[in-house]
Amino acid sequence: MSVLDIAKGMGVTLGHLFKRPYTVSYPEQRVDIEPRFRGRHHLLRHPDTGLEKCIGCSLCAAACPAYAIYVEAAENDPDDPVSAGERYAKIYEINMLRCIFCGFCEEACPTGAVVLGHEFELADFRYQDFVYGKEDMLVGTTGSKWQRREAAAKGKEVRIGVEPAPRPELEGVDY
Numbered sequence: 001m002s003v004l005d006i007a008k009g010m011g012v013t014l015g016h017l018f019k020r021p022y023t024v025s026y027p028e029q030r031v032d033i034e035p036r037f038r039g040r041h042h043l044l045r046h047p048d049t050g051l052e053k054c055i056g057c058s059l060c061a062a063a064c065p066a067y068a069i070y071v072e073a074a075e076n077d078p079d080d081p082v083s084a085g086e087r088y089a090k091i092y093e094i095n096m097l098r099c100i101f102c103g104f105c106e107e108a109c110p111t112g113a114v115v116l117g118h119e120f121e122l123a124d125f126r127y128q129d130f131v132y133g134k135e136d137m138l139v140g141t142t143g144s145k146w147q148r149r150e151a152a153a154k155g156k157e158v159r160i161g162v163e164p165a166p167r168p169e170l171e172g173v174d175y
Ligand code: SF4
Pocket: 060, 063, 064, 065, 066, 067, 068, 069, 094, 098, 099, 100, 101, 102, 103, 104, 105, 106, 116
């Protein structure tokens, strides 16, 4: 190895000294997420009417390669509809332990109701806490089950460790 090779190697090292570090002090510091990242699902509402976009068609469940989604539909009451269709999802559950975050459910959905967001802190303790229902995913709900449990116990706001990147499908999702 020549002196020139050593100088080149040192040059690379020195070059990296002045670059922005990739590491962050998580969880105190929020993590930047790429827009294409797919994390916890959100169930969206129509922004104008507030009605749920999900019409309980189960196409997402049919497309799911991990059999992670369970949907049970019911007829809408015309005087007090839940969704904008004839039917709505009475039960909508995703088992996060089964989910491989492939995004097929999002692609299969004809109404754009289910969207994979940027939240990734889904670790928990009990099996049942990995099954997310509508109340855990409807737009307006921030954080995973344990984050909401912890925030409620401490009387604080839910704080997620991700700095969301812009993504049009997630408009209306409040992090
Ligand atoms: S992201 Fe993929 S694995 Fe997860 S619920 Fe959707 S279709 Fe199923």
